[in-house]
Amino acid sequence: MAFRLRYAAISDVGRVRKDNQDSGYAGPWLLAVCDGVGGAARGDLASATAIGQLRKLDAKPSSTASDDMRSAVAGALHRANDRIAELVDDDPALSGTSTTATLALFDGTKLTFGHVGDSRAYLFRDDEIRQVTKDHTFVQSLIDEGRITDEEARTHPHRNLILKAIDGVHDIDADMFDIDMHQGDRLLLCSDGASGVLDDGRLADILSMGTPDYAAVELVRASLEAGTNDNVTCIVADVVDESEVGPEQQQPMTVGSAADLKRRLHVPKTNLFRGHRAGDTGELEPVKAEIPDNLTGNIPPFAIETDPVDPEEARYAPRPPRRFLLARRLLAAVALVGLVWMAGAAAYSWSQQQYFVGEQDGSVTIFRGLNADVPGIDLSHAYQTTNVSLDRLSDYDASTVRAGIDADSLADAQRAVKRLAANQSLDEDTTATPTESASPSDTVSPTATATPTDTASATP
Missing domain, CATH: 3.60.40.10 (PPM-type phosphatase domain)
Known part of the structure; x- marks a missing residue:
């Protein structure tokens, strides 16, 4: 049909x-x-x-x-x-x-x-x-x-x-x-x-x-x-x-x-x-x-x-x-690199305004940068060295220095060094004199001097 x-x-x-x-x-x-x-x-x-x-x-x-x-x-x-x-x-x-x-x-x-x-x-x-x-x-x-x-x-x-x-x-x-x-x-x-x-x-x-x-x-x-x-x-x-x-x-x-x-x-x-x-x-x-x-x-x-x-x-x-696709991608990449660079520069500038007191080669040292350890990256460098030896500090002070003493400013770090110099053992005259290692133009004013006359002597 x-x-x-x-x-x-x-x-x-x-x-x-x-x-x-x-x-x-x-x-x-x-x-x-x-x-x-x-x-x-x-x-x-x-x-x-x-x-x-x-x-x-x-x-x-x-x-x-x-x-x-x-x-x-x-x-x-x-x-x-x-x-x-x-x-x-x-x-x-x-x-x-x-x-x-x-x-x-x-x-x-x-x-x-x-x-x-x-x-x-x-x-x-x-x-x-x-x-x-x-x-x-x-x-x-x-x-x-x-x-x-x-x-x-x-x-x-x-x-x-x-x-x-x-x-x-x-x-x-x-x-x-x-x-x-x-x-x-x-x-x-x-x-x-x-x-x-x-x-x-x-x-x-x-x-x-x-x-x-x-x-x-x-x-x-x-x-x-x-x-x-x-x-x-x-x-x-x-x-x-x-x-x-x-x-x-x-x-x-x-x-x-x-x-x-x-x-x-x-x-x-x-x-x-x-x-x-x-x-x-x-x-x-x-x-x-x-x-x-x-x-x-x-x-x-x-x-x-x-x-x-x-x-x-x-x-x-x-x-x-899409037109000019390669050019757009290149511009986007350049813009991204620029933003990363600006962020890195800002972070570095901020880090260079940070200070802390630490230890280098057995001496108390003022560091500039961040008190942190990142494998492969140095976040700080020695800024001023002193003749305050960790051997003459108490165990507590020495361990504190090794851990790092954070400071709000360079002056605050220098005051911390003076306190450590005043607390070190006084078997002989010791002078804590910060010495610039990074910026020769920077100077450190009064030094902290520890002499035998500053303390009562003990006669055998």
Whole structure:
């Protein structure tokens, strides 16, 4: 038995973004969703360019052999990749742009899928939903390794990081597979703006109701109501007997950034969302931008929308090359060295204002610097030496000198030396005379002299 597809497609910019980087296409023989990545690198252009190439598949396949259909799908993906590469070659400012792609080619009995990225395809059959594509994302790799659960993946900080995309640089490594269709099957192709906030249970609930038009609208409304901060694109298609589909129901539909004109439904747009089970999608008017002269003729005739600062830049595509990167790094290195030198100079200047009394070669010595030991680094040097010998000091005074006597100033250190000279043993005259070893210009005033007349003598 030959089947036909009865389909509906809708794309909404969402409540947060100013531009729609999603693109979608639905036709009698082809369903496709692309989600542009790149932010300022024009993800909208990438998704629209990819749809422009993929939509050429929308014709009844001349051969229904699985290998032939997979070859056709793979060829379309490669043409999309080559076309994006041409755009980047023409305008290097587009470097970093890329897009996901999920498409299904129909031959009347089966669907041949091609899939790259994190847009998704679901099959709703016999009141049960099944995700038929597998995300090419970082969190999916964590799920496959058993490190996180599906529920944890929804809130993972890197849940939007994708590992594969059509970027015009890397070879396409798409998942390819076939699914035989049954009458009554319902298909959903959507961007991560919907699948990222609606779980399988909620998707199944919506897909179980109404026509494809109704289900597509309800999916978008529910995604926005669930708090998605991304664009939302949904394509819903029913597999029906070919006698149930008239020619007027087989008109191709292009939505999102690839649309030449906004979709015209059988009901006014205001009725599509307002009053529809609570909801206005809150669609924002796109911000128009002028088309650069060097892109004229390369951009399809759809509304250009830009957002110069967008988190999508970090989602997959590498950032555009930064100008003068080497010069900036050299300047940063010079600035860092300068800061380190200034800090070192300030520390050295402060250390040269510190004094302490210590021991050198058995004599009491005034040191300039810090009373600390650091392997390989001299933090102090002998500033003034005296003739006060540690051998003539009490054990307590000698140990104190060896440990170092901190002083608030040079004068304070000299007073400490005088106290030590006065306390030394007086078997013979001893004079404590500080002598400069580092700064000859510095002089030390009164010397401390210890003579026998200063103390009472003992007669044997």
